[in-house]
Amino acid sequence: MTLETTGLSKAFGGVTALDGASVSFHQGEVNALIGPNGSGKTTYFNCVTGMIKPDGGTVSYQGRDLTGKAPHRIARAGIGRTFQLCRTFPRMTALENVLSAVPPTGLIGGLRSARGRAEIERAMGWLTRLGIEHLAGSEARDLSWGQQKLLELAGVLMAEPETVLLDEPAGGVNPALLDRIGVLIRELNAEGRTFVIVEHNMDLVMSISDHIVVFDRGRPIAEGPPSQIRTDERVLGAYLGV
Numbered sequence: 066m067t068l069e070t071t072g073l074s075k076a077f078g079g080v081t082a083l084d085g086a087s088v089s090f091h092q093g094e095v096n097a098l099i100g101p102n103g104s105g106k107t108t109y110f111n112c113v114t115g116m117i118k119p120d121g122g123t124v125s126y127q128g129r130d131l132t133g134k135a136p137h138r139i140a141r142a143g144i145g146r147t148f149q150l151c152r153t154f155p156r157m158t159a160l161e162n163v164l165s166a167v168p169p170t171g172l173i174g175g176l177r178s179a180r181g182r183a184e185i186e187r188a189m190g191w192l193t194r195l196g197i198e199h200l201a202g203s204e205a206r207d208l209s210w211g212q213q214k215l216l217e218l219a220g221v222l223m224a225e226p227e228t229v230l231l232d233e234p235a236g237g238v239n240p241a242l243l244d245r246i247g248v249l250i251r252e253l254n255a256e257g258r259t260f261v262i263v264e265h266n267m268d269l270v271m272s273i274s275d276h277i278v279v280f281d282r283g284r285p286i287a288e289g290p291p292s293q294i295r296t297d298e299r300v301l302g303a304y305l306g307v
């Protein structure tokens with residue numbers, strides 16, 4: 066097990082977003098977290114990465130308790146994430162965006178080291194790996210939505226996280242780029258990175274995942290390999306409302 070939560074709970078006013086979610090994601094695998102709209106997936110990511118504090122329950126990573134820790138502590142523990150609505154600096158170039166990604170050593174150290182030649186080469190390496198090196202000098206706001214998602218991922222990878230949480234990597238992305246994102250995730254996984262992916266595109270989820278966890282109303286209702294999840298009646302029920 067790599068990332069594990071027990072009884073994770075979070076309510077917003079009267080709305081229960083997470084209802085005692087006990088989940089284990091597998092180290093070294095591509096894990097997916099799926100479920101209907103509003104089932105608590107993004108809230109789960111937010112609790113795990115310290116963006117919001119859970120009302121109850123625990124988060125542990127590689128056996129370490131990370132419950133309620135600040136986002137930079139969680140990043141330093143080896144967890145990186147992207148956001149559903151993509152976070153880049155629109156008026157900075159793609160290269161500057163990747164260089165300004167906060168490394169685990171903290172912002173000041175990051176800005177200082179970002180000036181180094183080696184860091185620029187490493188940033189260019191990630192842009193190349195993600196197929197957007199030709200956009201290194203372009204402002205992020207001039208990139209297409211899909212390219213911005215790749216740029217955000219390049220920034221996350223700069224911090225060399227061993228586990229990467231992706232919130233809807235395929236959302237709004239054109240089919241050609243979608244294929245590339247799928248291949249990239251599998252390649253990065255083959256190099257040893259663990260992934261947890263929140264995604265609505267079932268073709269992508271079924272084709273790249275080793276392990277799938279299904280949420281409904283703030284808690285897991287099923288988990289297993291794609292072959293099992295595809296035919297699980299509880300999953301079909303949650304999605305189709307039957």
Ligand SMILES: Nc1ncnc2c1ncn2[C@@H]1O[C@H](COP(=O)(O)OP(=O)(O)OP(=O)(O)O)[C@@H](O)[C@H]1O
Pocket residue numbers: 077080081082100101102103104105106107108109
């Ligand atoms: N900051 C917030 N304030 C109030 N309610 C919230 C907040 N964040 C989430 N919620 C509510 O919590 C529930 C779970 O939302 P969440 O975004 O975690 O679901 P999701 O599974 O990620 O949905 P989607 O697939 O649509 O992105 C929803 O009812 C949502 O409206």
